[in-house]
Amino acid sequence: MLVIEKKNKLRNKLLEAKTTGKTIGFVPTMGALHSGHLSLIERAKASCDLVVCSIYVNPTQFNNPDDFENYPQTLKTDIDKLDLANCDFVFTPTFDELYESKSDLLDIDLSSLEKNMEGEYRPGHFLGMVTVVKKFFDIIEPDKGFFGEKDFQQLAIIKYMVSYFQLPVEIVGCPTVRENDGLALSSRNALLNKEQREAAPLIYKALGELKNLLLKHTIQECKDLITDQINQNKELGVEYIEIVNTKTLQPITEYSDQKICRACIAVYAGNVRLIDNIAL
Secondary structure, eight states: OEEEOOHHHHHHHHHHHHHTTOOEEEEEEOSOOOHHHHHHHHHHHHHOSEEEEEEOOOGGGOSSHHHHHHSOOOHHHHHHHHHHTTOSEEEOOOHHHHOSSTTOOOOOOOGGGGSSTHHHHSTTHHHHHHHHHHHHHHHHOOSEEEEETTSHHHHHHHHHHHHHTTOSOEEEEEOOOBOTTSOBOOGGGGGOOHHHHHHTTHHHHHHHTHHHHHTTSOHHHHHHHHHHHHHTSTTEEEEEEEEEETTTOOBOSSOOTTSOEEEEEEEEETTEEEEEEEEO
């Protein structure tokens, strides 16, 4: 496995591989790797000849400076995990390697895809995110990019960006990986204290009750019931819960089990922000 900091060196290595007909899979991460990330590597290994994983904590997608400063960084451990997972290349660029300045952002209208949920509560987050993903795509030119469904809104926006710029990369959405108690794996889970960690599985449990609730209640009533259920635990506080159309990400006003929709939620456990979603 090669660990590379310079984009030109990585690009040249990958061009050599492509001339021999090898396909490239790409898994972007911000480090603090867990089994969810490694499942993306495994998925990429199964369908591509070579796998590139980036480790880069991207400042332009953090609307809260404290969140950026507190984001766990465990580069040496991450590299060891990727080596064991048989990743081929690890790309660990600096800010200056990727950006000309902090205002070096993508010119793209994300339209209604970023108007609610994460976009509403984390202004500027998605523009920063698609900017760095587009930069990675331009450097690596992967055949496939692998992204977890836990960040469902992010996945939809990346698919839109690829279509918008007509990039020759297939975006592969991969199922959320969970702990045995249902908590979605996240790098931020490491920041939870004992009480918060014990309370956090309630998020997924509450989401799981939505389908039955929707057969008996209006969408707003269901959102209120789930919010109250989670907020009864003193360790947790719901920021939002939305039931949206899977393709447009727009909130739906009436539920039918014939519709393709998704329940998305963000919950604070102390200062740690956790997100999750399920298909309905």
